[in-house]
Each structure stands twice: as structure tokens, then as C-alpha cells.
Amino acid sequence: MEKKNRFETDVIHAGYEPSDHMGSLVPPLFQTSTFTFPSALEGERRFAGESEGNIYSRLGNPTVTALERRMAVLEDGEGALAFASGMAAVSATLLHLTNTGDHIVCSDGIYGCTFGLLQLMEKKYHIDHDLISMDTEESLRTALRENTKIIYVETPINPTMKLVDLEMIVRVAKERNIRVVVDNTFCSPYLQRPLAIGCDFVVHSATKYIGGHGDVVAGLVAGKDKEAVDEMRSTVRKDIGGIMSPFDAWLLMRGLKTLPIRLDRHCDNAEKIAERLKKHPKVGKMFYPGDPDFPQYELASRQMKRPGGMISFEVKGSKEAAQKLLDSVKLIRLAVSLGDTETLIQHPASMTHAVVPEEDRKKMGISDTLIRMSVGLESWEDIWEDLEQALNSI
Ligand SMILES: *Cc1c(COP(=O)(O)O)cnc(C)c1O
Numbered sequence: 001m002e003k004k005n006r007f008e009t010d011v012i013h014a015g016y017e018p019s020d021h022m023g024s025l026v027p028p029l030f031q032t033s034t035f036t037f038p039s040a041l042e043g044e045r046r047f048a049g050e051s052e053g054n055i056y057s058r059l060g061n062p063t064v065t066a067l068e069r070r071m072a073v074l075e076d077g078e079g080a081l082a083f084a085s086g087m088a089a090v091s092a093t094l095l096h097l098t099n100t101g102d103h104i105v106c107s108d109g110i111y112g113c114t115f116g117l118l119q120l121m122e123k124k125y126h127i128d129h130d131l132i133s134m135d136t137e138e139s140l141r142t143a144l145r146e147n148t149k150i151i152y153v154e155t156p157i158n159p160t161m162k163l164v165d166l167e168m169i170v171r172v173a174k175e176r177n178i179r180v181v182v183d184n185t186f187c188s189p190y191l192q193r194p195l196a197i198g199c200d201f202v203v204h205s206a207t208k209y210i211g212g213h214g215d216v217v218a219g220l221v222a223g224k225d226k227e228a229v230d231e232m233r234s235t236v237r238k239d240i241g242g243i244m245s246p247f248d249a250w251l252l253m254r255g256l257k258t259l260p261i262r263l264d265r266h267c268d269n270a271e272k273i274a275e276r277l278k279k280h281p282k283v284g285k286m287f288y289p290g291d292p293d294f295p296q297y298e299l300a301s302r303q304m305k306r307p308g309g310m311i312s313f314e315v316k317g318s319k320e321a322a323q324k325l326l327d328s329v330k331l332i333r334l335a336v337s338l339g340d341t342e343t344l345i346q347h348p349a350s351m352t353h354a355v356v357p358e359e360d361r362k363k364m365g366i367s368d369t370l371i372r373m374s375v376g377l378e379s380w381e382d383i384w385e386d387l388e389q390a391l392n393s394i
Pocket residue numbers: 085086087088111113154158183185186204205206207208217218219
């Protein structure tokens with residue numbers, strides 16, 4: 001692993017050395033599909049793996065590699081891989097770790113498309129999954145089978161913000177030699193570093209907080225075991241081919257530099273909004289890990305550096321009331337995705353989680369009146385004034 005400085009320094013410097021690139025302060029954008037070989041023999045050596053050196057951008061590109069090196073350091077990993085989207089990262093990781101007949105145990109409430117992927121894997125490859133509440137060690141142990149290969153965890157869970165105790169998961173997984181994969185999208189490595197407490201892989205939709213500016217769709221995987229990451233690079237990533245473009249890697253490195261500063265402001269703003277939402281007469285249950293009444297407030301304080309920038313809440317009334325709220329916001333943007341500079345609001349039951357059958361949605365705690373908000377970087381007073389007038393319009 002690269003020598004580590006403090007996180008705020010590593011987001012700016014890790015994995016890149018200007019003197020290797022003609023002194024360029026910023027990692028250069030290698031916008032090229034292929035690389036020329038100085039000789040036939042050198043070309044043969046590169047293909048044989050006897051010489052480092054670039055071949056073709058699906059196999060590796062220096063701009064993308066710089067991002068991967070930085071990300072490995074930030075997640076306390078030994079390696080990282082960049083992908084075309086968060087789902088390309090999730091699917092490559094799950095396919096890499098499983099064979100036909102294997103079983104995956106998941107936290108009950110996962111990203112809608114991850115749920116879709118698990119169903120596809122079950123239908124096409126007979127790789128079963130169970131969505132379970134990971135509230136207790138016992139519930140997790142009961143769900144494990146002989147053929148369980150992966151424990152797949154989102155924490156906080158999208159969109160209910162339920163947390164999973166990662167130390168407990170690691171303890172159980174280690175006894176059985178099961179790999180733990182954590183979707184760390186909602187936290188980013190600034191708020192939570194699962195590899196540091198023994199998880200095996202972290203996956204990200206870099207589209208969200210890592211990019212942070214709403215201009216890239218991208219994914220990242222970081223791993224504890226360098227060999228496993230290298231194997232993924234030369235198999236599932238090379239042959240399925242969901243690679244990240246060099247320009248997207250360049251944008252993400254730019255985004256990463258301000259990750260701690262942005263995240264702190266996202267968290268500050270979310271705190272202010274949550275305090276006010278909680279007291280509003282049109283708001284029912286609120287799901288925000290920074291709320292002292294949140295059932296897992298203690299776990300959130302222990303596991304996350306800060307409670308994050310995401311808030312979900314139920315409006316009192318029906319689905320129509322929720323939709324009225326969404327139609328009434330003016331500054332806040334009605335859009336899925338999260339982690340952007342703009343505050344975004346959406347309705348999980350009819351949008352991000354519409355693919356999840358109603359019965360499963362109910363089990364996950366996603367009601368028809370649930371709203372999910374990604375608190376942006378605007379003035380919190382402006383965000384609140386807009387939200388308040390929209391709530392009052394219901
Ligand atoms: C957005 C998201 C994904 C999928 O990422 P894409 O970049 O959209 O493919 C996966 N997990 C979580 C928690 C997400 O929010």
C-alpha cells in the first residue's frame with residue numbers, strides 16, 4: 001500500500017507523483033484507446049505480463065490507474081478498480097466471488113438495481129440470495145448456509161437509513177470464511193471505512209459523493225486483498241468490460257480533492273434540516289442517523305464519522321400527499337441520485353425502488369409516503385424555506 005498521510009491530504013496527493021508525468025500538477029488525461037509498442041518484442045512482453053507498460057485502455061489506462069491508486073489508499077485497501085457505473089462495480093464483484101449454486105446473504109433493503117441483479121443471478125445462474133434483517137448476530141447466523149459465499153451489506157441502507165453493525169458481520173463471516181462486501185456509497189470513505197475493520201470489498205457508486213458534482217456515472221471497488229483485486233482486473237473487468245472512461249476518472253479525481261470539505265457541509269446542512277423536519281406537523285417518521293431518537297443512533301455514532309447528508313421521512317397522508325410535496329419544491333430538484341451539490345428529492349416507492357415488488361418494499365420499510373432527500377451544499381436556510389413551503393402546500 002502507498003504511504004499514507006492524513007485523509008484530507010490523501011484525497012489530494014495519494015497515488016500520483018507529478019515527476020512521473022513531466023511535472024504536471026494535475027494527473028494528465030490520457031484520452032486514448034490504445035498505446036504504441038516500441039518493438040514487437042516489447043509488445044510480446046507486455047502481453048505476457050513480463051513488462052509493465054500500457055497495452056489497451058480496457059486493460060489499463062494511466063489516468064484511471066491514478067484514480068484507482070488514490071481510492072485504494074482512501075479506503076484502506078490494497079487495490080482498487082474503476083468501472084463504468086456503480087452497478088458495473090457491484091455486478092463485477094458479485095460475479096467474481098460466486099459460482100453456480102452459491103448463496104448470498106444481503107441486508108434487507110438494498111439499492112433497487114442490486115436487487116434486480118440478484119434476481120437475475122438467481123434466474124440465470126442459480127445463485128440464490130436471502131434478504132434478511134441483520135439486527136442481531138443470531139438473525140445473521142440463522143440465514144447462513146453451507147454454500148453462502150458472500151454477505152452483502154449496505155449501511156446505511158437506502159432509503160430507510162437503517163444501519164448494519166459491520167464489526168458484528170465481520171466477526172461472524174471470519175468464522176465461516178465468507179466474504180463481506182459493503183456498498184459504501186452513502187458514506188464515502190470519509191465517513192466510514194469498512195476495509196479497516198475487516199470487510200473484504202467495498203463497492204461504490206462514484207456517481208454520488210465521490211464525484212459529487214452530478215456530472216459522471218461511475219463505479220469503484222476497493223479490496224483488502226491485492227491478489228483478489230488483480231484477478232478481478234484480469235478477468236471480470238477485462239472480459240465483461242465495464243470500464244471507466246479516462247475523462248470520467250479525471251473528473252472523479254477532481255471531485256475527490258474536496259470530498260472531506262463537501263461532506264462536512266452536507267452533514268452540517270442535513271443536521272439543520274433534520275432538526276426542523278422533525279418538528280413539522282406534516283412530517284411523520286424521520287429516518288436520519290444523526291437524530292438522537294433514531295433507533296441506531298448509538299451504532300451510527302460508533303461506526304460513522306458523521307451521520308451523512310441523506311434524510312428520509314414520511315409525510316402524513318397518502319401517496320398523493322408525497323407527490324404533492326415533490327411537485328411543490330422550487331429550489332430543491334426532483335431527481336434521483338444523491339451526493340450532488342444540488343439538493344435532490346425523490347419518491348422511492350415509485351422511483352428508485354419501483355422494481356422491488358410491493359411486498360418486499362413493505363418489508364424493507366419503504367412506504368408510499370416515504371420521501372428521500374439528498375441534502376446539497378446550498379445555504380441550509382434556502383433549502384429549509386423551500387421544503388417548508390412545499391410541506392405547507394400539502
Ligand atoms: C446509485 C447507487 C448504486 C448504483 O450506482 P450507479 O452509478 O447508478 O450504477 C448502487 N448503490 C447505491 C447505494 C446507490 O446509491
